[in-house]
Amino acid sequence: MSTVTAPADRRYLRVVRASAGYDLVVTAGFATPWSYALLHAALSGLGDRFGLGTLPALEPAQLLYANLMGSIVVVWAVLRLRRPSRRYGGYDGVARVLFALWQGWALAHGFSAMLWPFLLVEAAFAVAQLVPLARSRPRPGAARAGSAEPAEGPDQRVLS
Template identity: 65%
Template sequence: MIPFPVPHRPAYLRLVRASGWYDLLVTAGFATPWTYALVHDLLAKAGDAAGLGAFPALDPMQILYANLMGSVVVIWSVLRIVRPLPLHGLLDGVARTLFALWQAYALAHGGPPVLWPFLVVEVAFGVAQLAPWATAGRATGAKSVQGS
């Protein structure tokens, strides 16, 4: 395995844990069909009240994909809360880059504007978790991913 420089400051691990808590709070409601129906209704009402547009009606495939995403993100969140590691921050930063790309794609193709606040948080956490990796290689005594 190629050694990569790792940001090893306690503040970075707190950031990894905080991103896990954010994801757990935001996505736990997506993990079951019953809670997703409540979250969908809440987001639809909030988006409508804020003038951000309507949400599409619930359908079985949308519920399935929401539940799949919610289940995986809940497990990933718990891992980062219970055992935050620098590698988890790197991987989460990459995942957030992908999530942000897909949210931007949805917005560019008529997705509901209620996605904007979530896109902003994805980009912010992504930058915060990836930026230290760019500078870690220049730091003296940086540890490698192998030693994480």
């Protein structure tokens, strides 16, 4: 497989990197109990100051889930920063649709309005990563040679 050279492909990979950079910055604070306690206090203070509401009191289960989410998103972000691809952009776009759905659900059930900016960014990156892939899908009925899942290569840039 050849490396990506088309301007549209380079732009797309910049979007994948940008979404990864955003994730790294926004979720790094969730990755450890100590950083999340500081982040929790800061977000609650901001929410209170701007009338958006505060976060619920920190409890061990909430801390565990925040740390698990933060850890996996940080690793996923580093992967996309180091090896951006159309495939990873597609998977990330789908994950962002799911995150946005659950954020919307939380807002509908009374969660702090401070979640709105995060939901909007999730939705924007989902659109930016999924729409270009939908436009470049192969025609229906076009058979792919070989197995159902192509072998991974260092320069593979397609979403299977």
